[in-house]
Structures are given as C-alpha cells and as structure tokens.
Amino acid sequence: MALARAAPTVSSGVLRAAFGEALVAAGIAFMLALPLAGLRLPINPMDSVIFRPWWVVVAVATVFLGRLGLALWRARVAPSRRNGVPLLDRALAYILPWRRGIFVAFVLLVAILPLMPFADRRVIDLGAVVLIYVMLGWGLNIVVGLAGLLDLGYVAFYAVGAYSYTLLIIHLDLNFWAALPLAGAFAALFGVLLGFPVLRLRGDYLAIVTLGFGEMIRIILINWSSLTGGSEGITSIPTPTLFGLTFTAVPAPGETAFHQFFGIPFAGVHRIIFLYYLILALALLTHVFSMRIRRLPVGRAWEALREDEIAARALGLNPVMVKLSAFGLGAMFAGFAGAFFATRQGFINPSSFTFIESAIILAIVVLGGMGSQMGVILAALLLVLLPEVARDFAEFRMLLFGGAMVAVMVWRPRGLLAHREPTATLGDLSRGREPAP
Amino acid sequence: MSAAPLLLSVRAVEAFYGPVRALGGVSLDVFEGEIVTLIGANGAGKSTLLMTICGNPAAAAGTILFDGADITAEATHRIVRRGIAQSPEGRRIFPHMTVIENLLIGTTAAATDGVEDDLARVFDLFPVLKERTHQRGGTLSGGEQQMLAIARALMGRPRLLLLDEPSLGLAPIVVRRIFGVIGELNRAQGMTIFLVEQNAYHALALAHRGYVLANGEIVMQGTGAGLLADERIRAAYLEGGIA
Numbered sequence: 001m002a003l004a005r006a007a008p009t010v011s012s013g014v015l016r017a018a019f020g021e022a023l024v025a026a027g028i029a030f031m032l033a034l035p036l037a038g039l040r041l042p043i044n045p046m047d048s049v050i051f052r053p054w055w056v057v058v059a060v061a062t063v064f065l066g067r068l069g070l071a072l073w074r075a076r077v078a079p080s081r082r083n084g085v086p087l088l089d090r091a092l093a094y095i096l097p098w099r100r101g102i103f104v105a106f107v108l109l110v111a112i113l114p115l116m117p118f119a120d121r122r123v124i125d126l127g128a129v130v131l132i133y134v135m136l137g138w139g140l141n142i143v144v145g146l147a148g149l150l151d152l153g154y155v156a157f158y159a160v161g162a163y164s165y166t167l168l169i170i171h172l173d174l175n176f177w178a179a180l181p182l183a184g185a186f187a188a189l190f191g192v193l194l195g196f197p198v199l200r201l202r203g204d205y206l207a208i209v210t211l212g213f214g215e216m217i218r219i220i221l222i223n224w225s226s227l228t229g230g231s232e233g234i235t236s237i238p239t240p241t242l243f244g245l246t247f248t249a250v251p252a253p254g255e256t257a258f259h260q261f262f263g264i265p266f267a268g269v270h271r272i273i274f275l276y277y278l279i280l281a282l283a284l285l286t287h288v289f290s291m292r293i294r295r296l297p298v299g300r301a302w303e304a305l306r307e308d309e310i311a312a313r314a315l316g317l318n319p320v321m322v323k324l325s326a327f328g329l330g331a332m333f334a335g336f337a338g339a340f341f342a343t344r345q346g347f348i349n350p351s352s353f354t355f356i357e358s359a360i361i362l363a364i365v366v367l368g369g370m371g372s373q374m375g376v377i378l379a380a381l382l383l384v385l386l387p388e389v390a391r392d393f394a395e396f397r398m399l400l401f402g403g404a405m406v407a408v409m410v411w412r413p414r415g416l417l418a419h420r421e422p423t424a425t426l427g428d429l430s431r432g433r434e435p436a437p
Numbered sequence: 438m439s440a441a442p443l444l445l446s447v448r449a450v451e452a453f454y455g456p457v458r459a460l461g462g463v464s465l466d467v468f469e470g471e472i473v474t475l476i477g478a479n480g481a482g483k484s485t486l487l488m489t490i491c492g493n494p495a496a497a498a499g500t501i502l503f504d505g506a507d508i509t510a511e512a513t514h515r516i517v518r519r520g521i522a523q524s525p526e527g528r529r530i531f532p533h534m535t536v537i538e539n540l541l542i543g544t545t546a547a548a549t550d551g552v553e554d555d556l557a558r559v560f561d562l563f564p565v566l567k568e569r570t571h572q573r574g575g576t577l578s579g580g581e582q583q584m585l586a587i588a589r590a591l592m593g594r595p596r597l598l599l600l601d602e603p604s605l606g607l608a609p610i611v612v613r614r615i616f617g618v619i620g621e622l623n624r625a626q627g628m629t630i631f632l633v634e635q636n637a638y639h640a641l642a643l644a645h646r647g648y649v650l651a652n653g654e655i656v657m658q659g660t661g662a663g664l665l666a667d668e669r670i671r672a673a674y675l676e677g678g679i680a
Contacts, residue, residue, distance in 0.1 A: 069601060275464075297541075297544075297545070300534075300541060300542055300546070301542065303531070303533075303534060303538075304531050304534070304542045306532060307531035307532060307534060308529050308530075308531055309492075310525065310529060311516075311525055311529035311530070311531065312531075312542070313493065313513045314513065314517065314522075314523045314525050314529075315517065315522070315542055315543055315545050315546065315589065315590070315593065316514045316517035316518050316545040316546035316593060317514060317542070317545050318512070318514040319514075331519060420533055422534075422535045422537075422538060422571060423538055424535075424538055424541055425537065425570075425571065426535050426537060426570050426571075430569060
C-alpha cells in the first residue's frame, strides 16, 4: 500500500520497460568494463594479466541500478517537464540581457587571476593554456562558425605561426613584437593558399581536404629538417621582453631585467604572469576583432554564405573574396596564437601540431555553439580544465572526458550557447552607425 | 512599348546540366519599364533561364545583353552589380539572420549611401516586414518570406528585377497581395520586371507581354491579355487553374 502511494504512476508496463532498459545498459557496461576495468596489465611484463572481477561487478551493478533509477524517475517526473523549455534555456533567458556585464565581469576576473592568493605557477600556466584555446576557438569560429567552412586542419596555421615566428626570431634576429605580426601574416597567407583549391568544396569534401592540408604541413615540418630541425624541432626560443625588460635572473650585458628595473627580488613566476597577460591581450584582440567584423558587410557576407551560397551569389556577393577572407583572417589568429605558443614553450617540434589539436579546437567551437563567442569560452574551460581536474582519476581521465562530451551533445545538441546575436538593428541605422564597406 | 529602350536581350541561348540540354536556343527581350512574364510547365526550363541570365550556369551558346553590354560570360556577382537583382525560386532567405540583416546583405550590389531611404522604401511596400525587423528570417510565414526575398532584391537598387515563382506554395490571398505589390512597383517606380511563373493566370493578367516556354524553347509570345485569351494557352496552362 505504501509502495503504491509512493509511486502512483509506475505501472507494471513501465517497470518492465525500465528493467529491460537497465539490462541492456548493464550488458553494454559488462562488455566495456571487462577489458577496461577488469583487466590490468602487470608492471612486470613477465607476469600474467591481473583479472579484477569485483571491479567488473561494481561497474555493471552501478550502471544497472543507475539506469533503472533514471528510467523510473523519467517515467514519473519527466512527462510533465518534457514539453517545457529546458532548464538551461530558461536560465539563459534571464541571463541574456546582462551578457555584456557578465562578460566584462568575467574578463576582470580573468585579469586579476594572477594576483589571487591561490594563484601559483601551475594555476597561471593552466590559465594561459585555456586562453590559447579560447583564442584558437575564436579564430576558428570565424571560419567554421561564421563562414560555415568546416576546417579540420586548423592546426596547420597554428604550426605555420609558431614556426615562422621562431625562424624569424632566430635567423633575422627580430624581437617578439616585430615577429608576431609577421607570423600572423604568414599564417594568413597560408590560409589564402589553402582557400584557393577548396573554393568549390563544401561540407564533408572541404573537411577532407583541410584535414589533408593539416597533415601535409606537419609532415613537411618533420622532413624539411635543414630549416625546421625535423622531429627534434627548434629549441631555446627567447622569451619576449616587456619594453626591453627581460625576464631572466641574470640579464645579458647591456640589458635590464624586469626585477632589477622595479627593484624587486627575482621570481620565475614574473615571466609566467607576463605570458599570461600577453595571451589575455591577444585573445581579447581576437574577440574584439570578431565582434567588430561581424557587424561589417564582410562579416555579414560570411554568414550569408554559410546560410545559402546560391542566394548570396544572387545578391552580388563574390564567393571567392568572401571565402578567402574568412580563411585568411581565421588563419591569422591561429598564427598569432602559434607565435605565442612558441615563445611560451621555448621550443617547438611537429608533435605539438597533430590532428588531435585540430579536433580539440573544432570541438571547442562546436560544443560552445557555432558562432557563439561566449560558448567558446565555456567549451574551452570544459575541454582544457576537465582533463586537468580529472588527472586524479588517472586512467579513467579520457573516459570522463568522452562522457562529458557525449552529455553535452545529448542535452545541448546545438552547443552550450546556441544564441546568435543579431548584427544590426534599426536603431543603429538611424543613428548612422551602418558602417562603410 | 517598343519605343522604350531595350534593357535585356536574350539571343539563342542554350544551357546544359551535364549532358542534358535545359535550354535550346531561347530568345526574348525585356524593354525598360515593362513587366514581362515567362510561363511554362514544370521542367520547361524557366528557372534555368533566370539562372543563366545571372551566369550560373553560364550560357553554353548564344548571347545575353544587358543595357547593351554583353554579360554572357560574366561572373554572377558582376552581373548582379550591373543592376540585375533576383528573388530566387523557393525564396532562399537567410533563415538564421534577422529581417534587417537579410535586407542589408541585399545592399551588396548598391552604392553604400542612402541605405535608410532604401529601407524606408521597401518597408513602405511591405509594411509587415517593418513589424518583423528583428525577427529571424526562418520564423517568418511563407508569404512574409517571399516579401522579404523581393525586398532584399530591391535593396540592391536594381534596374531589372527577376522574380522566380513568387506565388510558389502560397495561399491565394497572399498571392494576390504579392502580385498587387509587383504591379505597384512597376507602375509607381517604373521598375522593369521579368517574372517567371507557373501561375499563368495571375502572371499574364499582370504582364504587358508574355512568353511561353516548353521543353527549353519559346513556343508562343504576345501581349499578356492576348495570351490570356488564347485558346491554346487556356487549354494547356489555365484549365481549371483560374484562381
């Protein structure tokens, strides 16, 4: 009687369906858990594989009970909610009017992060890595999110930026501030070069060619060893200076170090903090540029081309210029990020520019919501911090990572933040803010 | 009508989709200030002709003159910038962009000053678009999308407006309203219009002159009223089709 009152809506049919569902899930869990959790390779290769049956039992039981509970909970609670607006969307509707303020607050928070008491070397370094991916995500957002050109080889431009920066520094003895724009220009040039042969391709076919391009660049870097150092790469890339102030403990004769100039004791973390602010500035530059260009005719042309290429051409847009500008500008920001990467690491080699990097950057754009600037931040935080946080879970780290990505795709199939900001209003026009071409 | 200057002249134009000949030597003229309609059954090549005028696919043979200049082999965006705007078949508005963004993309072909005046003019023609200014294109009704497609084409300040089946999939009352606006556009602003339609009755009633296309060839031509009265036209295109 008590049971009947507690679960009035759970009929025997629902119960049976839930059991069936849970059994199927448990079966799949068994197949996965048997090799993943049940078998352990011995430390000594001579020993035989260790079998851990209890691990499998726990995993299968957890999945079975979890799935059963989920199915029953859904049968009772979900029907009333299923037709409603999802929770996150409702929350977003409240947040949306204040998005400017939230963004500014977030940037301030990011800006004061290195000054926080908990901010040690590792935290600041991790922050810089997140910012690199945010910047790469924003750059790729121009190509994929705005222009709708699926690029699987974006890491190639990152590599071109890193290598051209390094070679300019080493062979032409340029400093960071002179080499940075040139690295961006080189990457943009490669973007345009890639753009030409793929002008007629879209979707899957474009993805295949860009994928190949990414691999080509990496293989060239490995094999052109007289220039690039082959798979060993190039080492001892100097750290940039802050208006001529270096970040070394003992500066070379004629140079002044940062700590000497300000009369503070030398600390290695100064260099880390400087690099953090450098990438923050570069990322913000990318953001401001993207937001501005979206409101210009060229930005609108990218979006029009993504929406309907035939209609866009019928309105007088030149698809060649529109696509090449998207490829070029997207690549330029990857070039800047690559230059920063090179200077931060101090050494580069081709193994930093493998396909998985392209995949992660693309995942950041797609998970965040194509074309959404804020979504890129969220997704970059998720994709970079999650493996870092999950480091304690050691061998299950990538499993957790994959699970989180599946969860996002199930509940937010259009990305975390799929909201698209309009680029023009009637008010703007009457105030004469319609930009010149 | 022939006293007006010749704006568009299509001469023996052929077009192919791969090995399939879609147009077999089509010739027609559009004079300034006219509404000319092209009617024909499904698959006659009507849309192909409009696309070929815009250079996509380019004509395989024959010549196309616009305002005396040969545009046969020109790129689509150059042709459009000469003053030919198209409201394509199936409307093809940009669904995720707002009404005003759709209209601003339409200004690509025009000079950049006076955008506000252009907007005021199209909002005057289609007041409903003003109410929908900040709505996404994909959320508009079919009729509103058609109005947006025409308005977007007008934002480029064309000298010749190509309309591809503006009545497609719309309720009769909406069709009447859209044809009303097309007529007004011609009378009040002197816009030259080349209209491709399956809805032969409305199109011929509105047009000064008409052509009939069948199997990629022009089989008849005459004044709108004349074609409307023709027995063969009535039998082939208007049987039971008078709305």
